[in-house]
Amino acid sequence: xxxxxxxxxxxxxxxxxxxxxxxxxxxxxxxxxxxxxxxxxxxxxxxxxxxxxxxxxxxxxxxxxxxxxxxxxxxxxxxxxxxxxxxxxxxxxxxxxxxxxxxxxxxxxxxxxxx
Amino acid sequence: xxxxxxxxxxxxxxxxxxxxxxxxxxxxxxxxxxxxxxxxxxxxxxxxxxxxxxxxxxxxxxxxxxxxxxxxxxxxxxxxxxxxxxxxxxxxxxxxxxxxxxxxxxxxxxxx
Numbered sequence: 001x002x003x004x005x006x007x008x009x010x011x012x013x014x015x016x017x018x019x020x021x022x023x024x025x026x027x028x029x030x031x032x033x034x035x036x037x038x039x040x041x042x043x044x045x046x047x048x049x050x051x052x053x054x055x056x057x058x059x060x061x062x063x064x065x066x067x068x069x070x071x072x073x074x075x076x077x078x079x080x081x082x083x084x085x086x087x088x089x090x091x092x093x094x095x096x097x098x099x100x101x102x103x104x105x106x107x108x109x110x111x112x113x114x115x
Numbered sequence: 116x117x118x119x120x121x122x123x124x125x126x127x128x129x130x131x132x133x134x135x136x137x138x139x140x141x142x143x144x145x146x147x148x149x150x151x152x153x154x155x156x157x158x159x160x161x162x163x164x165x166x167x168x169x170x171x172x173x174x175x176x177x178x179x180x181x182x183x184x185x186x187x188x189x190x191x192x193x194x195x196x197x198x199x200x201x202x203x204x205x206x207x208x209x210x211x212x213x214x215x216x217x218x219x220x221x222x223x224x225x226x227x
Contacts, residue, residue: 004158031213033213035217040124040219041219042117042119042121042204042217042218042219042220043159043204043215043217044217045214045215048213048214050213056213058214059214059216090158090159092158103161104161104215106158106159106160107158108156108157108158109156109157109158
């Protein structure tokens with residue numbers, strides 16, 4: 001019963017480097033999303049997807065790309081890492097709509113430091 | 116601009132006491148208000164949620180109180196236990212928006 005799996009758990013990047021945070025879910029959920037969590041800011045939505053081939057921007061999308069080629073996977077790409085992208089990243093998934101009994105399940109987080 | 120304002124930032128409660136966390140919002144289109152619990156090193160997990168057509172929802176020791184006219188909602192944890200020590204986030208969104216707006220979090224410590 002894996003749920004939402006994120007890799008890597010920890011990563012240190014140099015400014016300007018690119019990387020991909022991986023996210024996979026095994027619950028056949030249509031809705032997937034990426035949040036970042038910063039001290040004193042709560043969680044903020046970066047990008048989301050309501051199904052394979054469909055993605056859209058959230059509250060803080062700049063500097064990030066996503067794609068959804070399969071129902072299971074929703075990778076988050078940092079194109080050119082900046083220190084401002086130092087954060088904890090959470091992937092989440094749910095049946096749609098994610099309310100009225102459909103819980104959003106979060107992964108355990110990916111700690112990213114950009115130096 | 117924070118869509119959902121949460122207070123207090125931190126809270127210390129004695130075991131057996133009542134923990135109260137408050138949230139306020141401005142967007143009257145919000146129609147779904149969940150609370151999430153997060154333990155260190157883990158992702159948030161849904162605790163309880165409410166729609167604005169009811170003023171209160173209770174699940175075990177956890178109760179959401181909702182005041183639509185004041186645009187405020189709060190989480191009450193009755194008989195608080197050390198195992199409740201965690202960070203709690205309120206959130207809100209509106210139908211079709213697919214964007215859950217979170218509060219800034221409250222770090223609850225329950226002292227034995």
